[in-house]
Amino acid sequence: YSAPLYVNAEFENGETGEIKSQTVFMGDFPLQTPHGTFIIGGTERVIVSQLVRSPGVYFDRTPDRSSDKEVFGAKIIPSRGAWLEFEIDKRDFLGVRVDRKRKQSAIVFLMAIGMTKPEIREAFEGYPLVLDALENETIETQDEALTDLYRKIRPADTATPEAGRNLLDSFYFNTKRYDLARVGRYKINRKLGLEKDYNDRSLSQEDIVATIKYLVTLHAGGATFAGKRDGEDVELRVDVDDIDHFGNRRIRQVGELIQNQLRTGLSRMERVVRERMTTQDAEAITPQSLINIRPVNATIKEFFGTSQLSQFMDQNNPLAGVTNKRRLSALGPGGLSRDRASMEVRDVHPSHFGRMCPIESPEGPNIGLIGSLATFGRINPFGFIETPYRKVVNGHVTDEVVYMTADRDMDHVIAQANQKLDKNGDFVEKDALVRDAAGEAEDVPVDMVDYMDVSPRQMVSVGASLIPFLEHDEGHRALMGTNMQRQAVPLIKSERPLVGTGAEWRSAVDSGDVILAEKPGVVVYVSADIIRVMNDDGTTSSYKLAKFQRSNQTTCYNQVPLIKDGERVEKGTVLADGPATEKGEMALGKNLLVAFMPWNGYNYEDAVIISQRLVQDDTLSSIHIEEYEIDARETKLGAEEITRDLPNVGEDAVANLDERGIIRIGAEVEAGDILVGKVTPKGETELTPEERLLRAIFGEKSREVRDTSLRVPHGETGTVIAVKEITREDAEEDGDELPSGVNQMIRVYIAQHRKITQGDKLSGRHGNKGVISRILPEEDMPFLADGTPVDIMLNPLGVPSRMNLGQVLELHLGWVAHQGWDISLDPDLEAEWKQYVPKGAEKAEPGTPVATPVFDGVKQETLKGLLSTTLADRDGNKLVGDNGKATLFDGRTGEPFPKPISVG
Known part of the structure; x- marks a missing residue:
């Protein structure tokens, strides 16, 4: 995916004054895809922005x-x-x-x-x-x-x-x-x-x-x-x-990084040109004969191929891709090195607010050197990160949004985003908590306020803004939760979270993995591969869907249409879901029924017990696609050959190969099975007398070849889903390049269906991770009073010492969303907590998804009130009490457990 670069070059002869001008080809230049990636050698790569001293x-x-x-x-x-x-x-x-x-x-x-x-x-x-x-x-x-x-x-x-x-x-x-x-x-x-x-x-x-x-x-x-x-x-x-202040650190983006590489390449080329000018005859010189583009091409190729800032795109799930593109690295050429970086450089700085996330950073030696752009941060032409604020005039908050760099917002008094406002946009209270010009927090009269934050999630990154109740999690655990969301494997059937934060739709759409309508119109054709829309302006748009492709992380990249024939769509309507999204929303995991309880010591030290149901129903199953490649080369002893006629191999071993010697699509393969049959000529060897006799009688040279077939490696199994074959002739027609000496190249794609098993890692969004120790039959799992077995048992000791209480609050709100609620069930009509329930959300059906935005979420008294007004089941019983706990029964004996247990 690149474009040729042509340059008009002129050569001026100083003595005669004649000018020769010529268009010179300067090599192929990688192009950026619409999603901000580059395709180098067939794989998607991302160039990470670099944080350097300005x-x-x-x-x-x-x-x-x-x-x-x-x-x-x-x-x-x-x-x-x-x-x-x-x-x-x-x-x-x-x-x-x-x-x-x-x-x-x-x-x-x-x-x-x-x-x-x-x-x-x-x-x-x-x-x-x-x-x-x-x-x-x-x-x-x-x-x-x-x-x-x-x-x-x-x-x-x-x-x-x-x-x-x-x-x-x-x-x-x-x-x-x-x-x-x-x-x-x-x-x-x-x-x-x-x-x-x-x-x-x-x-x-x-x-x-x-x-x-x-x-x-x-x-x-x-x-x-x-x-x-x-x-x-x-x-x-x-x-x-202060050199760690974001007014003194700037971002070098892709363009500037490539520009610097190009400059080195051109200065190397200049040397070659000067050399050739002295050796060649002045009359015969043309610009083409002077310019050697190799040094320029080499530097660009080296940058995209081996630079520390050119990374293999993380395609584990849509969030991983978005985060990879928004990453800010202080490492790389011209930056810091891991060993020399001090504590000060890695530390969170007040000027990071709204520019770089204080939470999202790796846990290892790179901590603090690699960060993530905050949700609303943007980069100005000079390379400094700006963050938006709302302008405040005489205590009235206007709708005017001003973007400021870190050295400008130090001069102003800024109020926080969740300061209470009335419907006209005036402050409710006389004093507001602000950050003053000295960087301290204090209460000042509202008419002294210059600006106000745009949103409470302004300071965190996209990944962290997907964690509900982030404000109740300790920092280290929030960091782990943010980083582990990026490792979630796309499941066969995605399910959006019952408890979200409201950032799910935006983050999935911006990842570029869901397909949006470009113009308003009517859908005229839908199939698994393509969607056609007749637009209102008379044009037709076709949207191609990716089917079961292999991502960089060997996960399955598949898009599914969401709309029907004849449906009306507006601009920006979600037409198709990608991996790990549902209805255009980020859907990284599953909603499971959780109980916080020990069970025979099997969930000691963060181990997790899950129900057999998750295995049977493929709730946590995923598809992984591996790629195997083989090429037939020209050797000194003759050409290698792709064939099903292999020496010393039985018929059953080649039963699944077609007449060319390539495996058929749909074949189930196991370790050691032949995927592509290939023979390589062997060198002439000393013949035994018997062979000489045979040779003399039959007069034929017995075939001297050895079997060099492509086989399935150890421990791998699956189904062949695709075979790609490129031969010399095809390559010349399509303009693909096969390496020299290669006659034919074959790639085989094998899909594996992996179920969840013991030893797999499970994790919540709050850094609460664990390894599955037992998969219990459904009938042995503890169950609620109506007979519903729980899906998963977590150790309650994992909460207090780690201080990630977000998981407990998520559990309670999840139960409310799962059961549905009706706030009129609380007899106290004037209850304090009811004023925090948004208009139109006074009651809800079971299974209604709810959002609790970061730093601006559900108040605890509201959550308590909602728990007390959850809908009863069909027998009129409320399974979970007002304190979020339920009586559970032991699946093996049917006896109730002695104390109520938190379930949700």
Whole structure:
């Protein structure tokens, strides 16, 4: 999936002035699919965005080891090129480091870049530290300064003013070697109060003077610094920079990463072009003959194939795919390395709020280095993450949404999203809890509030926003729950959660695994493979469905139509479900009846007991598709051959092969069965006398081949569902490329139907994971008063010490949703909890799905009230009491258990 790249190249002959122009092919360039992935070598890959330190100017203060004073430093960091560092040490000496070499006087550096002593005196009026250093400086002219500078940077070479000038130019003033990038210019302008054009990407005298002034002000303990912003004179706050702040870390997205690779490739190509220009005859030169595209192609191929940031797309389920694309990694080229990353870099920072999720991160050595974009975060043109806020005017919350970067929202007073508002959008209370400009939480009068959060789930990622009652889970367990949702295997029949958070539909749709109608219209044709819609504007849209394809994780990727012939659809209607979705909603698991109780010690230490019903009904069964490949090559002794005529193999072993020697579709295979018969020529061997006699009589050369067939590996079984065959001739017609020396390539796909068994891992959404220890017959499981057996027994000791109470609340709300409710069953009409029940949800049928959004969910008293008003069963009994507990009976003896048990 790529497109050819053509470039118009011109070659100008300096002597004759003639210009030859030509279109040059620059190689195939991978294209991005509509879902943001790349297809490289037949597999889907994702390029993960990288979190790096932004170019710009940074100030810091570090305590000096030998004295009680502090050392102040300033670094000008470009996007590429040499660093420039200034520092004021314990003796108040103003020094400079060029390209991380020895420290030398900053005054000499200023003179070397072309300032005279009177100019320096004028520029730094009112900065005694600089003026004193200027008086003590013995060097008088620019040439002396350049010589001195060169001598200190390159002590081995002879120092001349010319050499010094060239060195400085190549370090800081040559645009080819030094580039601040637009973002670096933006950061320098903001920090130092300059107003230079963003396209001015090289260092200037003005930048260096302003940096030294700011550093001296910081050292002197000054609070403000005069500068300009938006054309007005302003007093900027003087402060050191925190490099872990999201105002100082930016995102490099796919485009920029590829651009950097391309730049290296082109500079390698430039070398080749220069070389060829000197060797070839000037008259005969054409651009095509000079350009060698190999280095460019090689760098791009290397980036997509082997870069740390180019990852095999996680296609376990739709959530895994979405998360993979929204991942932010601090690792990779130009980033951090695992071993050198400190605690500070990994830590959650206040500026992550609404930008990077504080929960979703790996548990291993990468913790804190790999994160996930928060739900409403977006990336601005400079690569900084922005998060939305609602504007507040005089205590009235408007509908205007403003996106802000981390360095801007520090200047405002921001209220939280679940602050109570009346129907006009005014604050109900006089005071609001806010985060003030210093980053502290406090109550302030509402007319001081500038902005308000958009939504309570603004701070967490998509994965974490799918966990109901997340606010009742301890952080580590929430992290495990978020990460384990991505490992859920798509089941044969998906079932959406009874207790959701309201983010299920959006996350499934954005994963790109469900099919949506592009325009309004009427469905005219539906089959398992294709849906056709006659649109209102007279055009017809066809939507192809993927059937039983193998995903990157060998799970089964299958799409199922949801609509019927003749049905009317609007734009954005869900036409077909993908894996692990139901009716367009994310459906990662199953709704099971859970009891929190021990059972003969079989659920000790997080083990789980499940009912045989889950195996019989295929409740937790899934399909996995494996791919096996074999190719027939040209060898030194002749060509390999695909055939069913194999030496020393019985007829029953090849019974399922067709006349070509390839397995038939639908065959059930086990370990060791032949999938594709293949023979390879053997070398000539010394013949025994008997063979020589046979040879003499029959005059034929007995076939010297050995059996090299493709067989099913150990431990694998299943059904053959597809066979793909590519031969040399086909490949030339379709434009596919077979590797050289390969005549024929065959891929066999085998589907396995896996049932849940002992030793499999089961998990809830709250980090409550366990391994199945026993599968009990349905009749042995504990049952409710109406005879319903529970599906699964969890150890109650898994809750208190881990503090993930979300699972208990989910269990109770799940029972309410399963049974249905009617709040009028509570005789107290004015009950406090009823005001929290949304309009239209006063009563509900059994099996009604409910949503409890993250940080804004069901109140505990409401949950208690709902439990007391659940509908009774057909005999008029309420199986579960108002406290969420029920009397369970032992399936083996029929006796009730002594104490009520939480069921839901």
